[in-house]
Structure formats: structure tokens, C-alpha cells
Amino acid sequence: MAYSKFSELVEKCKQKPHTKTVAVAGAADEHVLEAIVEAEKIDLVRPILIGNTDEIENVLRKLGEDPADYRMIHAETAADCGIEAVELIKNGEAEFIMKGMLDTKDVLKPLVKKENGLHTGRAMCVFAYTEVPQMKRLLAVSDGGMIPYPTLEQKKDIVLNCVDVLHKLGVENPSVAVLAAVEKVNPKMVETVDAAALIEMNRNGEIPGCEIVGPVSFDIAMSKEIAKTKKYDCPYCGDFDMFLVPTIAAGNLMHKAMVLCGGSKMAGVVVGAKVPVVLTSRGASTEEKFVSLALASLIS
Amino acid sequence: MAYSKFSELVEKCKQKPHTKTVAVAGAADEHVLEAIVEAEKIDLVRPILIGNTDEIENVLRKLGEDPADYRMIHAETAADCGIEAVELIKNGEAEFIMKGMLDTKDVLKPLVKKENGLHTGRAMCVFAYTEVPQMKRLLAVSDGGMIPYPTLEQKKDIVLNCVDVLHKLGVENPSVAVLAAVEKVNPKMVETVDAAALIEMNRNGEIPGCEIVGPVSFDIAMSKEIAKTKKYDCPYCGDFDMFLVPTIAAGNLMHKAMVLCGGSKMAGVVVGAKVPVVLTSRGASTEEKFVSLALASLIS
Numbered sequence: 001m002a003y004s005k006f007s008e009l010v011e012k013c014k015q016k017p018h019t020k021t022v023a024v025a026g027a028a029d030e031h032v033l034e035a036i037v038e039a040e041k042i043d044l045v046r047p048i049l050i051g052n053t054d055e056i057e058n059v060l061r062k063l064g065e066d067p068a069d070y071r072m073i074h075a076e077t078a079a080d081c082g083i084e085a086v087e088l089i090k091n092g093e094a095e096f097i098m099k100g101m102l103d104t105k106d107v108l109k110p111l112v113k114k115e116n117g118l119h120t121g122r123a124m125c126v127f128a129y130t131e132v133p134q135m136k137r138l139l140a141v142s143d144g145g146m147i148p149y150p151t152l153e154q155k156k157d158i159v160l161n162c163v164d165v166l167h168k169l170g171v172e173n174p175s176v177a178v179l180a181a182v183e184k185v186n187p188k189m190v191e192t193v194d195a196a197a198l199i200e201m202n203r204n205g206e207i208p209g210c211e212i213v214g215p216v217s218f219d220i221a222m223s224k225e226i227a228k229t230k231k232y233d234c235p236y237c238g239d240f241d242m243f244l245v246p247t248i249a250a251g252n253l254m255h256k257a258m259v260l261c262g263g264s265k266m267a268g269v270v271v272g273a274k275v276p277v278v279l280t281s282r283g284a285s286t287e288e289k290f291v292s293l294a295l296a297s298l299i300s
Numbered sequence: 301m302a303y304s305k306f307s308e309l310v311e312k313c314k315q316k317p318h319t320k321t322v323a324v325a326g327a328a329d330e331h332v333l334e335a336i337v338e339a340e341k342i343d344l345v346r347p348i349l350i351g352n353t354d355e356i357e358n359v360l361r362k363l364g365e366d367p368a369d370y371r372m373i374h375a376e377t378a379a380d381c382g383i384e385a386v387e388l389i390k391n392g393e394a395e396f397i398m399k400g401m402l403d404t405k406d407v408l409k410p411l412v413k414k415e416n417g418l419h420t421g422r423a424m425c426v427f428a429y430t431e432v433p434q435m436k437r438l439l440a441v442s443d444g445g446m447i448p449y450p451t452l453e454q455k456k457d458i459v460l461n462c463v464d465v466l467h468k469l470g471v472e473n474p475s476v477a478v479l480a481a482v483e484k485v486n487p488k489m490v491e492t493v494d495a496a497a498l499i500e501m502n503r504n505g506e507i508p509g510c511e512i513v514g515p516v517s518f519d520i521a522m523s524k525e526i527a528k529t530k531k532y533d534c535p536y537c538g539d540f541d542m543f544l545v546p547t548i549a550a551g552n553l554m555h556k557a558m559v560l561c562g563g564s565k566m567a568g569v570v571v572g573a574k575v576p577v578v579l580t581s582r583g584a585s586t587e588e589k590f591v592s593l594a595l596a597s598l599i600s
Binding site (some may be wrong): 219 | 549557
């Protein structure tokens with residue numbers, strides 16, 4: 001069963017008997033705490049706030065909250081915030097991480113440190129869950145956020161990461177479109193060659209638990225009707241679970257066009273380690289922040 | 301003065317005292333002839349139809365036309381159609397080319413042949429003119445159709461080609477956004493490094509007659525408000541004349557997302573030689589076909 005709307009994810013998360021605990025690394029920020037406070041109120045998450053506790057308390061008071069209601073851990077530097085968050089995961093006190101006001105690397109560095117045992121060995125990527133008005137189900141897009149020019153091996157990791165997440169969300173055999181400008185394998189376009197290689201890996205069991213299709217262009221992947229007109233024989237067109245994009249720029253431009261021109265909504269989580277990391281953008285709507293937290297909670 | 305709507309281009313073309321002649325290479329196709337017949341009726345173009353004349357006559361009759369009203373040139377093969385079209389350009393009998401039912405290379409090969417003197421020496425690209433509901437002016441996007449991974453030199457050519465076209469359309473000092481996933485130059489992302497190099501070429505006069513900005517992400521380039529929020533200081537955001545995309549895949553995915561999800565409309569012309577070549581897609585609307593013809597007519 002695939003989700004069709006963001007609101008369903010949030011509802012599902014609220015219904016869980018056990019509310020997940022999130023380690024918020026770099027919590028001393030109004031934007032971050034506002035999202036956390038609101039999410040905590042509707043039982044979406046239990047937070048542990050990491051950062052300068054004086055500053056965190058000030059922001060909480062500004063938001064009309066009593067700091068005594070929140071568990072906090074003092075950390076002076078951004079690097080320390082990341083280390084503390086990962087410690088909480090290792091100790092089993094927190095189940096996933098939210099990146100607050102610090103660089104992504106401050107969290108990812110301790111997270112992928114071998115000794116910490118939280119790395120899967122796979123390249124990490126951004127799982128961008130997308131609610132597209134033109135599609136019946138939520139669509140995963142990756143990677144438009146971390147790896148500039150993924151190699152074939154990294155593309156394999158990206159698919160494995162996202163298929164794992166989709167399985168956890170209840171999508172049994174996700175369909176994955178390897179996007180390109182054309183439908184024919186063309187040795188001058190590496191994304192088309194990689195598409196053929198990924199399909200072969202899918203067939204020989206190296207990328208199990210999903211159905212990989214490609215190379216395929218955006219219009220055909222998005223529309224059953226266009227696929228029919230262009231004689232592209234594939235049952236998933238208009239109904240894919242995931243779009244694998246060729247580069248960070250291609251993913252970023254396509255995805256932002258879907259959001260800005262097409263009214264799609266996007267929530268992003270970094271996946272590939274044993275626990276997900278929520279990224280929040282300053283410009284994200286409250287709904288998008290909630291969905292990111294619910295998503296991370298459901299898959300952690 | 302920049303155009304704000306497709307309909308203005310068609311009107312401008314109709315008002316010209318001299319109606320341009322188009323050499324239609326590979327005309328024996330209902331889809332191609334329908335567009336040409338309709339365009340001829342509103343004085344948008346005068347066509348010379350190249351292909352198997354028996355077949356062309358049959359299609360014309362099927363469309364309710366009298367073949368005697370049309371000038372035709374018989375050519376047996378696709379390659380011959382392209383050669384005949386380029387001959388008409390060389391003789392001054394036609395002013396631009398429309399690609400009918402044949403491969404693009406059948407037209408481009410004779411067009412760029414040195415002896416024919418129609419090549420500018422620049423890499424050719426697709427000038428995709430786009431009517432975007434969110435923007436006040438028509439937007440040129442390139443290259444999402446010809447060069448898989450343009451080098452810096454080829455990107456320079458793409459910008460020079462498109463700026464020439466924009467000048468011909470009356471846009472005095474077009475603003476060009478070099479799109480990427482980020483706004484900072486990052487040595488790991490070649491499109492950001494190329495953006496800085498193109499800006500330098502713009503400053504030192506190698507790419508004159510325009511204003512180049514970048515690297516810039518799609519959302520900032522598209523919206524004055526987002527640019528302000530993200531503190532990107534540039535007067536063109538929300539109002540660019542051209543988007544330079546990093547690769548064919550990035551351009552294709554972004555552009556199709558704008559069209560399919562966002563209701564943008566697109567008309568495409570191959571530029572870079574001394575005359576433009578109209579490409580028509582089977583799926584293009586009548587309006588888009590007209591705009592492509594009007595565009596080629598205005599810039600040839």
C-alpha cells in the first residue's frame with residue numbers, strides 16, 4: 001500500500017503506539033524549535049534538544065513554552081552537537097536525528113564514523129518525498145541533494161537506500177524510473193548506459209525488492225497517456241514510486257520546477273545510515289516540516 | 301522590449317511586410333503538412349515542400365488542399381531532402397528550414413558542411429522558447445536538446461547563439477542565469493565553476509551583449525521573493541531572459557517538469573547556423589507549431 005498524500009503519513013505516525021524520540025542537533029533556533037514544539041504537541045515526536053541550553057531556553061520562552069518541560073543537552077560547538085546526537089542514537093535514547101542550525105557535515109561526520117557502527121557502507125543521499133498533484137501516489141526523488149555526479153555504484157546505493165525506505169513505508173515492490181532525456185541507450189549519455197546497467201543489477205538480484213525501468217524521459221514517466229502516444233511499453237508510467245535522477249543539478253532543477261511551477265510539495269530526509277536525518281529548510285512550510293519528522297519517525 | 305506571450309510572436313510575424321519562405325525537408329506527413337497549411341493560410345510562412353511529391357500530393361488532398369497551390373521539390377531519400385533544403389537556402393529561395401519526417405542529422409549535416417558557408421563555427425543548440433505562467437516575459441532555455449554534456453566552450457557558444465536570437469527578437473541586453481543546484485562556486489560541481497568562467501567571459505567582452513549571472517538555483521532564478529529571502533542580490537530574479545542548463549538531461553527534466561506539472565508552453569528552434577531550423581514534435585499543439593514557425597521566421 002502506497003501513501004497518496006502527505007497528511008496520511010502524519011496520521012499514520014500519530015497512530016503509532018510508541019512515539020519516537022528525535023535528537024535535535026543545533027536546537028537553539030526559533031525556526032527549528034517552532035517545528036519541534038508543534039510536532040511534540042500533536043505527539044509526532046519526543047525531542048531531546050542539543051545546543052547552548054541558555055539560548056535554547058530563551059527561544060522556548062519566546063515561543064511561550066516552559067523550558068522545564070524539555071530535555072536538553074548542553075553542547076558548545078556545532079561539532080559537539082553532532083557528536084552528542086549520535087551518542088544518543090548509540091545509547092538507544094533517541095531513534096533519529098534532526099539537523100538544526102549547523103552544517104550537515106557536523107551531523108554526518110560522527111554518524112558515518114566506523115567506530116559508531118551506524119554506517120551501512122552505502123553512499124548516503126537525500127530521500128525527497130514528493131506530493132505531486134498529477135500523481136496518485138507519493139513519489140520519492142533522489143538524489144537532488146548530496147552527490148554531485150553519482151557513479152553507477154553510487155546510483156545503486158541510492159536505489160537501495162530509497163527502496164529500503166519505501167519498503168518500511170509499506171510499498172512492497174517499488175517501481176523505479178531511471179530518468180534521462182531520451183528512452184534509448186546512447187553511449188554518449190552515461191545516464192542511459194547506467195539505466196541499462198541498473199536494470200541488469202535488478203534482474204540478477206543485486207538490487208532486489210523493486211522494479212527498475214529506464215532510461216525514460218520525464219513526460220513518459222509522469223503520464224500513462226504520453227507513454228501510450230510515444231509507444232513506451234511500461235505499466236508504471238504515471239504511477240512510479242521513485243525517480244532516480246542523473247545528477248544533483250538535474251534532480252534539483254527538475255524537483256524545484258515541480259514545486260515552484262507545479263505546486264508539488266517536498267519533504268526531505270537523509271538516508272543511507274542506520275538512522276535517518278531530518279533536514280529542514282528555513283523556507284519549508286509547517287506541513288513540510290511535520291511530514292519530514294513523520295517520515296523519519298516511520299522509517300527509523 | 302521582450303515578448304510576454306506566444307501570441308505576440310505570432311502577431312508580430314503576421315504583421316511583417318515580407319512573408320518568409322520555409323524549406324520543409326521531409327514534408328510527406330500529415331502532421332507536418334497540417335501545421336504548414338494552417339500557417340500558410342494566416343500568412344505566417346510561404347512553404348516549399350520537399351520529399352516524395354506523390355506522397356505529398358496525397359496528404360495535401362487528404363487535408364482538402366489543391367496540390368497545384370503548392371511549390372514542391374521531389375527528393376527520394378531523407379538525405380536528399382536535407383540537401384535540397386540547404387540548396388534552397390544557398391540560392392536565396394528559402395529563408396529557413398523546417399524539419400519534417402526525417403532525422404535531425406539529415407538536415408544538420410548539409411547545413412554545417414563547410415562548403416555551404418552556412419555554419420557559424422559555433423556549436424548548435426536548441427533554443428527552447430518558453431511561456432511560463434509564473435514569469436512576465438518569454439524565457440529561453442538551452443540546451444535541453446542537442447549537446448549531452450556541454451564543455452565550457454560549448455556553453456559559451458550556446459549563450460552566444462541564444463543571445464543573438466534574443467537580440468533579433470528585440471531584447472537589448474538579455475539576462476542569462478547559469479543554473480545549478482547551489483549558489484556558491486564548488487570545485488566538485490563543474491556547472492558552478494563554468495558559471496564563474498562565463499561571467500568572466502561576459503566581463504572581458506568574449507560574450508558581449510548580455511548580462512550573465514550564476515551559479516543560481518531554479519527557485520532563486522524564478523522568484524524575486526525567494527531571492528530576497530535567500531539574500532541573493534540580483535535584479536533579474538523572476539525576470540530572466542534565458543536559463544543556461546548544465547546538461548541535456550538537466551534541461552530536459554527541468555523543462556518537461558515546467559511544461560507537464562506547471563502548464564508552461566514550449567516552442568523549439570535549432571540555432572547556431574546562419575539559418576534556424578524548426579523542429580516539430582508530433583505531440584506539439586497547433587499553437588506551439590505556429591510559434592516555432594513564427595520564431596524562426598522572425599530571426600531568419
